[in-house]
Amino acid sequence: MSDVPSTPENPAALTILARLRAETRPYHDALEAGAFNESLRVGAPTAAGTAQFLERMYGFLQPYEAALRAHEGELGAAWELPQRYRAHLIPEDLGRSADDPGLPLCPTMPPLHTVPQLLGALYVMEGSTLGGQVINRQLERAGIPLRRYFSGYGERTGPMWKTFGQLLTAAATPATADEIVASAARTFQHLDAWINQP
Template identity: 80%
Template structure:
C-alpha cells in the first residue's frame, strides 16, 4: 500500500534577533556613515568631533532613558535597567552638571510609549555598546582622552548584550515582533538624522 507523503515542513520563522539584524541593516549602515564614524575609519578622529558626537548622543539618550524609567515595572528586575542607563556617563565625560547640562535634546524621537517600541529602541542603544572598546582604542591612538561612555559596560559588555538578546527573545511574540522591528528601524533613522545632521 503506497504511503501518503508528509507535507513539507514549513520553514521556521526567523528569530526576533535575526529579523532585527536583517531588516534594520540599511538603517544601521546609514547611521554608521556619519562624520564621526568616517573619521574613525580614516584613523583621524578629533577632539571636537568626539565632543559633538557625545553631545548629540546625550540628546538622544536622555529622552530615551526617561521613557525607559517610566516603564521599568513592565520590564522587571531581570533586565537590570538601572545598570543600562548611560547618559550620565556622557555628562561625566564632558564635565557637565547633571542638574543643568545645557545640551539640546533630540526634537524628533521615535515613539517610546509601548513595551514593543521600547524593546526596538533598546536593541539599537544596547547594540551601540559593542563597538565601544574599538572606538576607545582608536581615540587613544589619536591622543584623545578616554571617554567612559565608549567603554559600555566594561568587561560586562558582552554578557549584558547576551542577556538582553535572551530576554528579548523570551519577551517577543508573533503579535509584537513587527512592532519591535519597526521601532528599531525608526530608532536608527531618528538617531542617524540627529547624530549626523550638520
C-alpha cells in the same frame, strides 16, 4: 514535521534577533556611514569631534532613558535597566554638570510608548555598547583621552548584550515582533537624523 526554513522571504520563521539584524541593516549602515560615526570608527578622530558626537548622543539618550524609566515596572527587574542607563556618563566625559549639562535634546524622538517600541529601541542602544568599545580603541590610537560612555559596561559588555538577547528573544511574540522591528528601524533613522544633521 520539519522546521520551516529561516529565510528573509519567511520572516515569521526567523528569530527576533535575526530579523532585527537583517531588517535594520540598511539603517544601521546609514548611521555608521554618517560623518561623525565614520570619523570615530575608521577615520582620524579629534577631541572636538568626539565631544560633539557625545553632545548629540546625550541629546538622544536622555529622552530615550526617560521613556525607559517610565516603563521599568512593565519590563521588570530581569532587564537590569538601572545598570543600562548611560546618559549620565556623558556630562562627566565632557566635564559638565550632571544636573544641568546645558546640552540640547533631540526634538524628534521615535515613538516610545509601548513595551515593543521600547524593546526595538533597546536593541539599537544596547548594540551601541559593542560599537563604543571600537571607538575607544580609535581614540586611544589617536592619543585622545578615553571616554567612559564608549566603554559600555566594561568587562560586562559582552555578558550584558548576551543577557539582553536572551530576554528579548523570550519577550518577543508573533504579535509584537513586527512592532519591535519597526521601532528599531525608526530608532536608527531618528538617531541618524539627529547625530548626522548638518
